[in-house]
Amino acid sequence: MTTLSHDRYCDEVARQIDLLRATLTGADLSATVPTCPDWTLSQLVRHTGGAVRWSERLVATRAERNIPDEDVPHAAGPEGDDPAALDAWLASTGALAEKTLRAAGADASAWSWSGDHTAGFWARRMTHEVAVHRADAAITAGVDYEIAPDIAADAIDEWLDIVLLLRHLDPGSGAAELRGAGRSIHLHATDTPPGLDAEWLIEFGEDGFTWRRGHAKATVALRGPLTEVLLAFYRRRPLDSGRVEVLGERELLDFWLERATFG
DSSP states (O other), X not given: OOOSOHHHHHHHHHHHHHXXXXXXXXXXXXXXXXXXXXXXXXXXXXXXXXXXXXXXXXXXXXXXXXXXXXXXXXXXXXXXXXXXXXXXXXXXXXXXXXXXXXXXXXXXXXXXSSSOOBHHHHHHHHXXXXXXXXXXXXXXXXXXXXXXXXXXXXXXXXXXXXXXXXXXXXXXXXXXXXXXXXOEEEEEESSSOGGGOOEEEEEEETTEEEEEESOOOOSEEEEEXXXXXXXXXXXXXXXXXXXXXXXXXXHHHHHXXXXXXXX
């Protein structure tokens, strides 16, 4: 379920990169990222910008197959860790991606690892790729993280769709274990207007799970401000951070979080 327009996603790719740039102001690029401990902040930024450059190249060339990283111009970013050079690279990355994605239009053909081989898929995917890694950067730098409510809600939608897809793409993955009839998870944002419908129900069956927006009683509920629900659901904050409530059988939510992984 895509709830936002292609133009909005194009805007947001550039906007999220600009917000990431602001987050990095004065930050220690050599710091370890607590939520991605294999990376320094510099490596996180290069991964994020490189992913955007890669997706832009797929769309720009109307690729019919994957493009190796080494064939993507400037995917690795500048040499060294000069903050000004890294900032300039991010700025040009955002501008390039926005221009290419918008000019292509949502329906333009482009290879992807999903069943959706369009520029629209990549505009949405990169919006949330940058938005969530921006949270990683904010946590590392010790600064506040804010995200527009409709973008946060759509990020949860997309994540649920990706986990569903992973069950089919990789039967040996942890996502394939997300089954078992009679159990359910409810995500409930407590600080959004009713029109946003920022509640989700994940229902387990014998062969997997389904999800939908809406309010319902469940085996376990994750409640809190939308941004905090997003960060907990993406495993960016622990459930016991004091920023969210877990009501019911926490073991089921832990089971989900341990297996619903990607990338």
